[in-house]
Amino acid sequence: MIHVQGLSKEFRVHKKQEGLLGSLRSLVRRQSVVKQAVKAATFHVGEGEIVGLVGANGAGKTTLVKMLAGIIHPSGGDARVLGHRPWERARDFQRGIALIMGQKxxxxxxxxxxxxxxxxKEIYQIPEERYRQTLAFLTETLQVKGELNIQIRxxxxxxxxxMELIAALLHQPRVVFxxxxxxxxxxxxxxxIRExxxxxREEHRPAMILTSHYMExxxxxxxxxLIIREGELVFDGPLAEVMRTHARHKVISLQLKPGASPVSLKRLLGVGLDVELLEEGPERIRIQAPRDEVPNLAxxxxxxxxxxxxxxxxMDIGTVIEGLLHARGASAAPSAEAGQGAA
Amino acid sequence: MRRAFSLYGHAASVEARKAMSYRADFWINVVLTFFAQLGVMWFLWKAIFAASGQITLGGWDLPGILRYTILVILAGKLVRGPEMASGLSQDIYDGGLSRYLLYPVSYWAFKYAQHVGSLVPSAAQFLLFFLLAPLLPGSVGAFHLQLPHLLMGVLALVLANLLYWLLQLPLQAVAFWADNVWSLSVLLRFISGLLGGAMLPLDLFPEKARAVLELLPFATLFDLPVNALLGRMEAGQWARGMALGMGWCLLLFLASRRLWRAGERGYTGVGI
Structure with a gap:
């Protein structure tokens, strides 16, 4: 339902120097830089799939979504959503998609x-009967029937x-951003909202792309x-794959018996191993250790x-992904992994 | 066609309800601004006539020019609409345009429908005035409104409203390249007011200047509808004014479309 091939977006960003003099100077002459917001993204999303788009602030997530929703034009590459180029804004395309923005x-x-x-209802030309049924279902499920006549603000x-969710789903879109x-x-x-x-998803099987900073x-x-770093897709695969390939450590948590005699943990953990003591209390110890060492160490x-x-x-998935997002160079996350998603 | 009428009619109706949903703002806009503008113009014209020592100026006597002033204030509200009601440049500036790009509707048609809906309070004020006009002092309220003049005036008002909106479009589109274009809207308001007859009747301009002004789009905005309503215009003159206004509408529409297409390619949807 979503096919993206080498999609790129460049922005020209004007820079303004600080201070009064800088402001005066910018009235006559402005400096600008070109920012590569999305670099040759390639991936596919199928029916009924919910794909998470993860990246740090400014990584290019929202820009990518805006291109796929048809709000902005790309600088290069191509994309098809429901068989249409999004930025051509065909009416059939617009009737088939929805974009929900938590911050706007x-x-x-x-x-x-x-x-x-x-x-x-008028904008999407939803037939009266279907509108009533969908609205009743959505307001009941989200438990906001009593708030329907209150001003949004x-x-x-x-x-x-x-209410934003209801508004976005009233026309039963097949692709949801x-x-x-x-x-x-x-x-x-x-x-x-998650539930x-x-x-x-179960009921309507739309393709969904979700961006969120909440790992839950x-x-x-x-x-x-999909993990995006500085505009580049650096991972595309199952969530479990991230853990398998990038979470090289596990955490051992021990609950000790009350009154247990103290032991030198340094001696126990050994020297030279990549082991980290995360927490050490009288009755509780947490240790981070390489996956392969866990059985012996335990x-x-x-x-x-x-x-x-x-x-x-x-390890916490958020920590693993954070490590990936801040890693530099191909060794942390080979870009060859990108573009291998389900069609 | 029926669906489009239903959609844009609904958009206009929603905007009309919005325009009347804030009571204080409604009464300030409908009553206070009208009387404030009228008070200033009333005393100004009285002072001008008193200082000139003449009974008529450019073919207008004092009650006549006060009638013109009242009508031009009311018509001005219908032609321009509420301040910043369209908010096209604001939509570009704060990313509000994005949601309209998602909807399967024409952005311009939708915004114009909203603009028309926002005129309901001004239209009510316009009608109310004709009912209360006989209460005005002296012969100022002596409007001898005839059906053909009313028809010509209303049609001219409809055209003037569309023309003013289209005049704003290319200016507002500048927001695609510059962050803030509010000053351009102020400039348009001032220039159209001066050259369109909102500040003073165009008859008061010198003959040569008037000949030029009649070719510009601004005369269609205020001079044409108000003089048509006052019965100071021949049918032929009115028809020429309407044709010229329609020509400007077409020209502005085509220019705006080109400008918007170019600007929209660089739209970044900031704020989301």
Whole structure:
């Protein structure tokens, strides 16, 4: 449903020097730099897939989404969404997609949600019966039926976000772009939106691209992720693959028996191993160790310490991805991995 | 066609409701600004006539020019619409344009429908004035409105509204390249007011200047509809003015479309 081939975007950004003199100078002559926001991105997203687009601030996530939603023109490459070039803005394409931006209200600020939805019904030419059914389903699922007649600007952030979701999904799009849909929401609202999105995916099987800085969004919703670093896609594959190839360590957590005699951990952990003591308390110890060393090290710890409980955990996915995002050079994340996603 | 009418009609209706949803703003805009403008112009013209010592100026007596002033204030609200109502450059500046690029609608048609909807309070004020006009002091309120003049005036107002909106389009499109173009809108407001007859009737300009002004788009904005309503215009003169206004509309539409297409290619959708 989404096919992207070598898509690039360059921006010319004007620089303004600091201070009054700088401002005066910029009135006559401005300096500018060309920023490569997206560099030759290639990937595909199929029906019913939710793909996480992960990257640091300014990495190019939103620019990529804006190109795929048809808001901006690319500088190079090509893309097809529902068989259309997005920036040509064919009416069939526009009727088939939705973009939800957590940081930008798209509904009309001064209108009650119900009026906004009626306007969208006209915009998307949704038949009356289908409109009523979809609206009833969405408002009930997201539990905002009672807020339909309140002006958007008077709603809480969570309620507003739910209204934005309803507005975006009223016309039952086949491709949905979600840009930070849970940003700023409390845990309960985040959870309900995630559950809703999963339910919506099951029912309608749209292709979804999700950008989020909340790793829980990515973990719960996406089987596959795209990692973008400085405009370049450096990873495209299943979330589990990130852990397998890039999480070289695991964390061993030990719960000691009360009153256990102290032991020299340095001696136990050995010298020269890539082992890090993350936490050391009278009854709790956490150690980060290379994957291959975990069985031996765990055995040694159990035999030498008075262990009440032991757990071996994967590293936090956020930490692994953060390592990838900040890594430099091809060794951290070979770009050859990009472009291998499901068609 | 029916669907388009329903969509843009709905957009206009929503905007009309919005325009009336803030009570304080509604009354300030409808009543206070009208009386403030009228008060200034009323005393100004009285002072000018008193200082000149003449009964008529450029073919206008004092009650006549006050009638013109009242009508041009009311017509001005209908021609220009509320300040910044269209917000085209603002949409470009803050990225609000993005959502309209997502919708399967024509951005211009949608914005113009919203613009028309925002005129409802001004239209109500215009009608209310004709009901209350006889209460005005002296012969100022003696409007002898005839059906043909009303028809000519209303049609000219519709054209003037479209023309003013189209005059704004190329100026607002500059926002694709420059961050803030508010000053251009102010400039348009001032120039169109002066050269279109909103500040003073075009009859008061010298003959040669008037001949030039009649070829510019501005005369269609205020001079044409107000003089048509006052019955100071022959049908032929009105038809020429309308044809000229329509020609300007077409020209501005084509120029704006070209400019918007070029600008929109460089649109970055900032703010999202």
């Amino acid at each position: 209200a798209q509904l009309w600020w001064d209108l009650p949600a119900a009026d906004c939805f009626l306007l969208l 008077r709603l809480s952030l969570g309620e507003r976000m739910k 979600l840009d930070e849909p849970t940003i700023g929401l409390d845990l309960s609202a985040q959870r309900s 809703f999105l999963l339910g919506y 969004d990515i973990e719960r919703l996406c089987e596959r992720i 055995g040694r710890l159990v035999s030498e310490l008075q262990v009440h409980d032991l757990a071996v955990e994967e």
